[in-house]
Amino acid sequence: xxxxxxxxxxxxxxxxxxxxxxxxxxxxxxxxxxxxxxxxxxxxxxxxxxxxxxxxxxxxxxxxxxxxxxxxxxxxxxxxxxxxxxxxxxxxxxxxxxxxxxxxxxxxxxxxxxxxxxxxxxxxxxxxxxxxxxxxxxxxxxxxxxxxxxxxxxxxxxxxxxxxxxxxxxxxxxxxxxxxxxxxxxxxxxxxxxxxxxxxxxxxxxxxxxxxxxxxxxxxxxxxxxxxxxxxxxxxxxxxxxxxxxxxxxx
Amino acid sequence: xxxxxxxxxxxxxxxxxxxxxxxxxxxxxxxxxxxxxxxxxxxxxxxxxxxxxxxxxxxxxxxxxxxxxxxxxxxxxxxxxxxxxxxxxxxxxxxxxxxxxxxxxxxxxxxxxxxxxxxxxxxxxxxxxxxxxxxxxxxxxxxxxxxxxxxxxxxxxxxxxxxxxxxxxxxxxxxxxxxxxxxxxxxxxxxxxxxxxxxxxxxxxxxxxxxxxxxxxxxxxxxxxxxxxxxxxxxxxxxxxxxxxxxxxxxxxxxxxxxxxxxxxxxxxxxxxxxxxxxxxxx
Numbered sequence: 216x217x218x219x220x221x222x223x224x225x226x227x228x229x230x231x232x233x234x235x236x237x238x239x240x241x242x243x244x245x246x247x248x249x250x251x252x253x254x255x256x257x258x259x260x261x262x263x264x265x266x267x268x269x270x271x272x273x274x275x276x277x278x279x280x281x282x283x284x285x286x287x288x289x290x291x292x293x294x295x296x297x298x299x300x301x302x303x304x305x306x307x308x309x310x311x312x313x314x315x316x317x318x319x320x321x322x323x324x325x326x327x328x329x330x331x332x333x334x335x336x337x338x339x340x341x342x343x344x345x346x347x348x349x350x351x352x353x354x355x356x357x358x359x360x361x362x363x364x365x366x367x368x369x370x371x372x373x374x375x376x377x378x379x380x381x382x383x384x385x386x387x388x389x390x391x392x393x394x395x396x397x398x399x400x401x402x403x404x405x406x407x408x409x410x411x412x413x414x415x416x417x418x419x420x421x422x423x424x425x426x427x428x429x430x431x432x433x434x435x436x437x438x439x440x441x442x443x444x445x446x447x448x449x450x451x452x453x454x455x456x457x458x459x460x461x462x463x464x465x466x
Numbered sequence: 467x468x469x470x471x472x473x474x475x476x477x478x479x480x481x482x483x484x485x486x487x488x489x490x491x492x493x494x495x496x497x498x499x500x501x502x503x504x505x506x507x508x509x510x511x512x513x514x515x516x517x518x519x520x521x522x523x524x525x526x527x528x529x530x531x532x533x534x535x536x537x538x539x540x541x542x543x544x545x546x547x548x549x550x551x552x553x554x555x556x557x558x559x560x561x562x563x564x565x566x567x568x569x570x571x572x573x574x575x576x577x578x579x580x581x582x583x584x585x586x587x588x589x590x591x592x593x594x595x596x597x598x599x600x601x602x603x604x605x606x607x608x609x610x611x612x613x614x615x616x617x618x619x620x621x622x623x624x625x626x627x628x629x630x631x632x633x634x635x636x637x638x639x640x641x642x643x644x645x646x647x648x649x650x651x652x653x654x655x656x657x658x659x660x661x662x663x664x665x666x667x668x669x670x671x672x673x674x675x676x677x678x679x680x681x682x683x684x685x686x687x688x689x690x691x692x693x694x695x696x697x698x699x700x701x702x703x704x705x706x707x708x709x710x711x712x713x714x715x716x717x718x719x720x721x722x723x724x725x726x727x728x729x730x731x732x733x734x735x736x737x738x739x740x741x742x743x744x745x746x747x748x749x
Binding site: 216217218256260261262263303429430432433434435436437438439440441442444448449454 | 492493494495499500502503515523524526527528529530532533534535536537539541544545671672720722723724725726727
C-alpha cells in the first residue's frame with residue numbers, strides 16, 4: 216500500500232446521479248486486485264472513504280461514484296479532469312480466482328456491484344464463462360450495461376421486490392456455477408447462503424466469496440472499527456477482507 | 467535544538483523519548499499496521515491498542531458514527547489479548563528502535579496487576595500506559611496504579627478519563643505513576659430516530675480539543691509530573707498549544723486515520739518552530 220496523489224484522467228456523467236471517474240495510478244507499485252480498495256480523502260467529511268475500482272487497467276483505475284448518497288463520495292464525484300485526489304491503497308484482500316476456468320456467477324445489489332466488474336474482466340481473460348445477477352431498487356441506481364464486457368450474461372431485478380426476484384434468478388443460475396462472487400451486504404448474503412445450501416446440498420468453503428461492506432475508520436487494520444463476525448472470530452474487513460469466504464461468515 | 471523528552475523522570479532508568487509525539491492508544495494498532503505509510507522510526511514512541519489479559523471480542527456493528535469534525539467510536543474493547551501480543555508482536559518490537567508503550571485495559575487492580583506480572587522478562591516493551599475505567603474513583607485509581615507498580619519495574623503512565631483527570635491525577639501519582647496521560651476521550655451517544663438504535667461511544671476528533679486543553683491545563687496546574695496530552699490533536703498548531711500549556715508530550719489519535727503522515731509532520735513542525743525561535747528544549 217502507498218499514499219499517493221491520483222489525478223483525474225477522465226470524468227463521464229453516466230446518469231445525473233452516477234459519475235464514472237478514471238484516476239491516474241501509474242505511480243502505484245502494485246495495481247489493485249478486484250475487490251481491493253483505496254481510502255480516499257474527501258473534503259466536507261472527517262473520515263476517508265473506501266473507493267472500489269470498477270475498471271482496472273495498466274496505470275489507471277476507474278470508479279463509479281453515486282451522487283447524493285454520501286457527502287464524501289459526492290465531493291469526490293465532483294472532481295474534474297486534472298484535479299488530484301489523495302488516495303491510500305491498494306488495501307485489503309480482494310477476489311481470487313484460483314484453478315482452471317469454469318463458470319463464474321457474479322451476484323450483487325446496489326452500487327457496490329461495480330467492484331465485480333474488474334473481476335468479470337479478469338475472469339473472461341482467464342477463460343471463465345461469466346454471468347451477473349444484479350438487484351437494484353431503482354433503474355437509476357443500476358450499473359449501465361455499457362460498462363460490462365459483452366461476453367457477460369447480465370440479468371437485472373428492479374424495484375422494491377428486487378431481492379426476492381434475485382433469489383428466483385439464483386435458483387436457476389446456482390446449479391450452473393462453479394464459483395460465486397458477490398457484493399451487496401447484509402440483506403443479500405443470508406439469502407445467498409440459504410439458496411446455495413438448498414441448491415448445492417451445502418455451502419462448502421471455496422465455492423462463494425463475498426465482499427463485506429462495513430464502515431471503516433483507518434483502512435489498515437489499526438482501529439478495530441470494521442469488525443466482521445466469522446466462524447473463526449471477529450475479523451477486520453479492511454485487513455482480513457473485505458472479501459471473505461461466504462462459508463466463513465457468521466450469518 | 468533538542469526534541470527529546472523524559473517521561474519518567476523519577477524512574478530509576480527513566481523513559482527518554484527522541485521527541486514528544488506518539489499515537490494515542492487505539493488509533494495505531496500495535497505499530498505494525500501503518501508500516502509503509504508512516505515513518506514509524508521518527509515517532510517518539512508507539513502506544514498500542516488497549517490490551518487486556520485475555521482476548522476480547524468487542525461489540526457487534528455498528529461501532530462507528532461519523533460526526534462533523536470527528537466520530538463516535540465503540541469497538542467494545544476488541545483486542546487479541548496479552549498472550550497473542552507477547553507471542554506475535556513483542557519480538558518484532560524488540561528489534562525496533564522506537565520505544566513501545568503497551569496500553570493496558572482492565573476492570574480492576576487485580577486484572578491490571580496480572581498483565582504487569584506477565585511482562586517481567588519481555589523484551590520490546592518499554593513502559594505501560596494504564597487506561598483507567600471511566601467510573602473509577604480516586605482511591606481505586608490509586609489502587610490500580612499501585613498494584614501494577616508492585617508487579618513491574620517498567621515506567622508506568624496512567625491514562626485518565628478526560629472529565630475526571632483533575633480528580634484522579636494525584637492519586638495515580640501517589641500510587642506510583644511516572645506520568646499522566648490526559649486523557650481518555652469522553653463518552654457520547656448517537657441515536658437513529660427511525661430505529662431508535664443507540665451507539666454509546668467515545669468522542670474522537672477535532673471537537674475534543676477544547677475539552678482536552680481545559681483538562682490538561684487543570685492537571686498541569688495541580689501536579690508536578692510529566693503530562694502527555696491527548697485529544698483532538700491534528701496539526702502542528704494543536705500540538706504547540708498543548709506544549710505551551712505545560713504538557714511534556716502529545717498523542718495523536720484519529721488524525722492519523724485521516725492523514726497518516728500527521729504525526730511525522732508534527733514532529734517536524736515542532737522542530738521548525740523551536741529553531742525559528744531559538745528554543746533549545748521542548749520543555
